[in-house]
Amino acid sequence: MKRKESFINDKRRVSYLSAVYSRIYRGKSVLIEGEYGAGKTRFLELIQPRKLQSVWVESLFNPHIVLASILQGLNYDATATYIHTPEHLKMICNLSNYFIIIDEATDLDRRVWPYLKRIIDAQVPIILAGRPKVRTYL
Numbered sequence: 562m563k564r565k566e567s568f569i570n571d572k573r574r575v576s577y578l579s580a581v582y583s584r585i586y587r588g589k590s591v592l593i594e595g596e597y598g599a600g601k602t603r604f605l606e607l608i609q610p611r612k613l614q615s616v617w618v619e620s621l622f623n624p625h626i627v628l629a630s631i632l633q634g635l636n637y638d639a640t641a642t643y644i645h646t647p648e649h650l651k652m653i654c655n656l657s658n659y660f661i662i663i664d665e666a667t668d669l670d671r672r673v674w675p676y677l678k679r680i681i682d683a684q685v686p687i688i689l690a691g692r693p694k695v696r697t698y699l
Contacts, residue, residue, distance in 0.1 A: 574604065581688065582610055585660045588684035594693045601690040602664050608688065614659040620668045627673050628653060635659055650676055654683035667691035 584591050595601050608615065616634035618627055628649035629641035635656065639649055661680070663669065666689040669677075681687055689695060 574607075577604070578607060581608055585610065585613060585686035585688070588686055590681050590687040590689070592696065593688065593690040594695065595690075596692060605662055605664055605688065605690055608662070610660075612658070613686075616659055616661050618661055618663045620663055620665045621670075622673075623670050624673050624676050625649070627669075628676060631661060646676075650679060653680055654685065656685075660686040660688065662688045662690075664690050667695045 581591050593601050593604065614635065616631050618630055618634070622630070625643050625646045626641040628646055629639040631653055632639035632649055637652070639645070639652075663677075668691075677687060
């Protein structure tokens with residue numbers, strides 16, 4: 562427990578956490594870049610706003626599984642099938658009071674990115690964490 566306290570008491574990390582909260586409360590997305598072992602996942606675990614529900618998404622799946630997992634993380638009954646993908650996207654874009662966390666976003670299937678861009682355009686905050694290469698996908 563002591564290590565976690567010292568981790569968040571670092572002034573720089575507190576500042577980063579405040580900046581992330583500010584952006585997601587305004588419906589903006591956040592990109593966190595760093596090499597392996599930089600502490601991205603550990604930092605993501607600290608993000609726990611009081612007013613928004615977080616949804617963690619596994620980055621290794623195809624689009625219909627990613628969209629269904631977002632809805633399932635919000636306690637909706639969603640079946641991951643190709644035919645339901647447009648319906649799931651529409652639902653995700655119309656919901657509010659949540660944000661999406663995607664760790665290792667560099668590993669996302671290239672077919673997922675257009676869906677994420679539409680979700681971001683709907684002002685659903687997404688926190689993407691990955692290696693510096695992830696910026697090229699945006």
